[in-house]
Every structure is written in structure tokens, then in C-alpha cells.
Amino acid sequence: MRNVRMTVSYDGTAYCGFQTQPGLNTVQEQLEQAIKVLTGEDAKITASGRTDAGVHARGQVFNFYTESQIPIRRWSLALNARLPEDIVVRDAVEVPEEFHSTKSAIRKTYRYTIRCGKHPDLFKRHLEFHHPSPLNVNAMREGLQHLLGEHEFTSYCSTRTTKTNHFRTIYEARVECEPYDAELQSFALHIILSGNGFLYNMVRIIAGTLIQVGQGKRNSLEMKTILDGKNRKLAGPTAVAHGLMLWEVFYDDSSITT
DSSP: OEEEEEEEEEOGGGSSOSSOOTTSOOHHHHHHHHHHHHHSOOOOOEESOOOOTTOEEEEEEEEEEEOOOOOGGGHHHHHHTTSOTTEEEEEEEEEOTTOOTTTTOOEEEEEEEEEEESSOOGGGTTTOEEEOSOOOHHHHHHHHHTTOEEEEOGGGSOTTOOOSOOEEEEEEEEEEEOOOBTTTTEEEEEEEEEESOOOTTHHHHHHHHHHHHHHTSSOTTHHHHHHHHTOGGGSOOOOOGGGEEEEEEEOOOTTOBO
């Protein structure tokens, strides 16, 4: 029995999230069906985490066990030929039997994208939240710095979470801006968060609160005040799903086979 790990990108627009749900179209369902068509096996995949409906991924990771002898270098092309165009397997590696995509992950990076300015980018409308009025980017950058390090993120977590431990460590928090598009009179602004794990809706709530900082409805220091308050009601709204992308998942790759 082989343990195969894959990295997959997907446009989440047409899907009811990553995780299988009865009667609904999900990314996991599409992947498992493609594996079955290819190998004849009813494989059950384990992902690094689930993404909600409308959320995208550049580098989601999953693994599964298989008895198939397909060479590892051929897996990506073989599966992509059997997947919808909005799901692409980027690579495949053979990993030790004990590898688990969720439990073995040591770091995750998410990116939330806002199109700031007069006009949205039509061709990226499913990937960017359009904010037509100006945002104070410097204030947003200052606010993010209060989230660095280990904290209890109860205020920035959905009350529907099933996790009892709300402590997480943020290693990196920054705002990046793409060049101004003169024709659209707008630019893309990326909120990038990297940490050892994230709670349910955590990135989207941080983004929603940070947008209020950029609007001048809150000052940047309030990001810390909210954090210390440990109460979801203190934070801003949950930003819309389609602006969020799971960017990358990190592992200790000292013993894998390519």
C-alpha cells in the first residue's frame, strides 16, 4: 500500500466547499471520483483542511492510500485528464505511511484579495472582493502587526467553531499592493497571513475587521483591543468567501519520494 500526497489548485466558485457533503458538489467528491475512474479504487482522501463554499486554493494538499502501481510522475497528468477544468493537480509525491495531510502540516498561508478602487476587474471577479472607495493601507498594515505571535484568537473566530483551543501562532502578517491599473482606476490589495493553524472563518473575520480599519471606522490599535477582548462580537464582519485563497501548506519534507 502506497501513501500518495498531492497538491491541488482549484477555483471554488462552483463548489459547496472542499469537504464531501451528501447531495452537494464538492472538490473532494470530484477528486475521489477521478481517482476511482483512474484506479478502480474507492479512495478516501485526507486534506490539510477544508475550505468553505466559494473559497479557492492555490496549494491545497491531500493524501490517500492506494495499491495502484502507476508511477508517481504520471499521477498529476492522469488525474487532470479526468477532472473538471477548475481543479488541477499540481504535483504528486510518495510519502511515508504515517504521513497525514492535516496532522503533519507545520504551517499554512492564506491570501485575501481586495480590488480597491472605482472598477472591479471583470476577469477576476470570482477571486477579488471589490471595494470601490479608498482604503488606508498604512493603517491596515499597522493593525496587522498586533496579530503577530501566539494569541488566543477567540474574537477572530466564528462562534460555530468546534475547536476548544483557540490559541494560534501567526508568523507573518502583511499587506501587499499590486500596481495601480489606470484603466480600471483600481488596484489589487492582498492580505497575507501565515501561521501554524487557523480557526473557522479566522482569516475572513480578520479581513473584515481590517477593512473597517482601512475605512477609518476603527483605528489600527483596535485590532489588539479586539484580540485581547476574546469576544467575537468585538470584531468586524466576516469578509465574503470569494476573496479568500489557501495559498500554501508547509511540511517537513525530509523523507519523501518524488
